[in-house]
Amino acid sequence: MGRQLSSVDHLILQAAAGTRSLAEEELRHVVELVARVGFDPLAHEQARGRIAGLRWRGRILAAKDPLPPADKHYLWHVLANGEWPDGTSLDDYLDSIRRVILDPTTGIFTNRYQGEWSLGFLRESRDLEGPGSRGWLLVQYRVSRGHWTTAFQPFQGLSEISQPGWSDIRWLRRPTHSERP
Amino acid sequence: MAATADAQRTPLTSFETIALMLRDLPDVASDWDALSVDERLAWSLDWGNEMSKLGDLGSKAATGRLSMSDHERYHHLVTTLAEALPIIDRLGLRRPSVLVQA
Numbered sequence: 001m002g003r004q005l006s007s008v009d010h011l012i013l014q015a016a017a018g019t020r021s022l023a024e025e026e027l028r029h030v031v032e033l034v035a036r037v038g039f040d041p042l043a044h045e046q047a048r049g050r051i052a053g054l055r056w057r058g059r060i061l062a063a064k065d066p067l068p069p070a071d072k073h074y075l076w077h078v079l080a081n082g083e084w085p086d087g088t089s090l091d092d093y094l095d096s097i098r099r100v101i102l103d104p105t106t107g108i109f110t111n112r113y114q115g116e117w118s119l120g121f122l123r124e125s126r127d128l129e130g131p132g133s134r135g136w137l138l139v140q141y142r143v144s145r146g147h148w149t150t151a152f153q154p155f156q157g158l159s160e161i162s163q164p165g166w167s168d169i170r171w172l173r174r175p176t177h178s179e180r181p
Numbered sequence: 182m183a184a185t186a187d188a189q190r191t192p193l194t195s196f197e198t199i200a201l202m203l204r205d206l207p208d209v210a211s212d213w214d215a216l217s218v219d220e221r222l223a224w225s226l227d228w229g230n231e232m233s234k235l236g237d238l239g240s241k242a243a244t245g246r247l248s249m250s251d252h253e254r255y256h257h258l259v260t261t262l263a264e265a266l267p268i269i270d271r272l273g274l275r276r277p278s279v280l281v282q283a
Contacts, residue, residue, distance in 0.1 A: 045220045048208065050201035063208075069219065076227065080201075082192025114225055114273060116218060132192045140226070142219060150223045155233040163229060164275050 008033045009143045012119050015172055016110035022172060027108070034119060035101040038094065039070040040147040051075050070094060073150060082132035083153035096128050097151040100137050107175030111161065112168040117143045120161065122175050125153055136160075195234040196254050202231045203261055210268045229275035235262070239279040 005013075008030050014020035022030065044066035052063040054075055061067075067075075074093045078084040084093060100106055106123035121139040128137055136157040140149040154160035161169055193201070209216075209224060216224070235258065241247050242255050262269075262277050269276060 040219065043217060043219065045217075046212075048205045050198075050205050069223070073223070080193050081198060113222055116222060130192070140222070142222065145219055147219070149219050150226050152226070152230065155230050155237070160230075160233075163233070165225065165229060165273075 003144065003146055005143065006033070006146065009146065012110060012143050013117060016117055016168065016170060018170065027172060030119070031101060031108070034121075034141045034148075035098045037141070037147050038098075039068065039073065040145065041068060041070075043069050043147075045069055045072055047072065047075075050080070054079065069148075073152070077152040078130070081152075082130045084128055084130040084133070086130065088130070093151075096137075097139055097148065100128075100151075101139060105176035106173075108172045109161070110168070110170045110172065111166055113140065113165055118149065119143065122158060122161070124175070124178055126178065129153070195231075195238060196251070196258070199231045199235055199238075199258055202228055203258065203265065206265055206268060210272060213272055225272075225274055232275045232277045235259075236278040 011020070011022060011026055011030055015022050045068075047061045047063055047065045047067050049063050051067070051072060052061050052065075054061050056067075056071065056075060061075075070093075071090065074090045078088050078093050084096070088096075100123045101121050103123055106121050109120045109122070111118055111120050119141045121137075121141075123137050125133045125135050125137050129135060130153070133153040134155055134157040135153075137151070137153050138160060139151045141147070142149045156163060158175075160166075206228075213221065238247070238251075238255050239259075242252055247255060259277070259279055263280055266276070266280065
């Protein structure tokens with residue numbers, strides 16, 4: 001782990017370990033920071049075959065083309081999988097993630113995924129529901145990296161975090177369910 | 182084959198997205214140790230998501246809700262995944278539920 005953890009990261013880890021319950025003000029501070037950090041702007045990942053062939057930023061993507069994580073996640077989850085509404089731009093996608101993180105009805109939990117500590121956010125998709133959505137939106141912020149790992153609308157919906165690979169789930173705040181007509 | 186990102190594009194089907202991830206698996210596996218932790222985690226989550234879709238297709242196949250051509254496509258995916266189980270397990274990826282007992 002090369003990055004020095006912030007005070008927010010330490011709060012998250014303490015909450016994850018169950019050694020500290022975050023006060024409302026502390027949770028708000030954590031949420032506001034996580035909403036700001038976004039995907040790592042300095043990282044690049046290969047597009048790979050699943051993204052290759054898409055037209056992006058004026059060119060047809062090749063499998064070996066490097067992409068910022070934000071672009072890659074957008075292309076796969078919004079365009080290829082249709083998890084967000086038609087016409088959602090990259091900026092719309094990123095803004096929607098921030099809105100979900102900041103939304104007081106969003107559930108917040110600490111977790112490990114494949115051993116890595118993260119802070120997770122789960123909220124009903126609502127106006128962010130696309131044709132490929134199953135009604136819930138999930139965001140992961142990885143503590144040791146200090147950036148979002150992913151944001152998508154899982155096929156399993158709320159049950160995604162019960163699937164293999166997920167562990168040590170600890171809810172800091174449960175999601176609020178909308179009233180159904 | 183990935184679709185073009187046109188303004189009016191239609192999202193890919195589950196068959197297509199599962200096949201795309203599966204096709205990338207050998208390449209990802211060979212690069213795995215060199216990938217960043219974030220990329221490994223994100224790819225694992227995306228893989229798991231596709232395996233959830235496969236489980237749904239499996240339920241439809243078992244209850245006769247797939248067309249004959251879709252049933253053949255499903256069977257092809259399952260066969261290919263079964264052959265890829267050593268890679269899936271080596272990378273610690275989510276096993277397709279239809280093959281959990283394999």
